[in-house]
Amino acid sequence: MIMNTQFKKGVLELCVLVILDKKDCYGYEMVDEISQSISISEGTIYPLLKRLKKEGLLSSYLKESSDGPPRKYYRLTDSGKEKKEKLVGEWETFSKGVNNLLNSKNEELKEANDE
Amino acid sequence: MIMNTQFKKGVLELCVLVILDKKDCYGYEMVDEISQSISISEGTIYPLLKRLKKEGLLSSYLKESSDGPPRKYYRLTDSGKEKKEKLVGEWETFSKGVNNLLNSKNEELKEANDE
DNA sequence: TATAGTACCTTGCATTATAGAATACCTTGT
């Protein structure tokens, strides 16, 4: 899936928080989850998870796996849940604003061109 | 209007192209136009316009003004129009993907939690 | 003269996604 890199900035953080709000996940698993909707690579998710943990939005714990090295599961903290709510709201406002520009520009500009 | 900076990455280019597809504009004017939907500052728009012109998506011409210095109007080139169409499509795919993650996650995860 | 509004431009900074490479574990085939 080819996708505009720039669009993703900041949104991936939102996606990670939303997914972790539903269930605990490890990084490799999250790449799969998110990839169903947005293209993403491992080199992106691990630094992101590390950053979010450092900011106190996530906690983590290790769990052994039957087929590979142990998995590091991440869980939302309370502050992570707050942040998630905040980001979801911001995303809705933002995407509405963009769609506003994309669609409703036609009418407004008729007058502007009537000079 | 306070707004997540990261969400804007790449989207502002789309907004500029969409607006210029409707009518020619100068930078200062575009800040007003876009600000109705998304917060943006001058320090953002001028470098952006310069870059888009350099990439051949925009052409520009000067026009005198009665109340201030001459205005530099920008106009979409053919290649700019192509780029605009492409970006609009990418935005729609992308925002659908994000909303997908935000909303339809509930059902899919019931099974996942049934272990 | 001074102030404010319009309009443009540049520099430097912070943020973030990504590719690429390294490490380590397990399973399967030879």
Place this chain on the structure above:
DNA sequence: ACAAGGTATTCTATAATGCAAGGTACTATA
């Protein structure tokens, strides 16, 4: 035992991009 490949984590270096902060210059008003 060995190699190959999939799973899983991590780090480094790089490229984009938005923005604040500053500057220039023109016009109108007080």
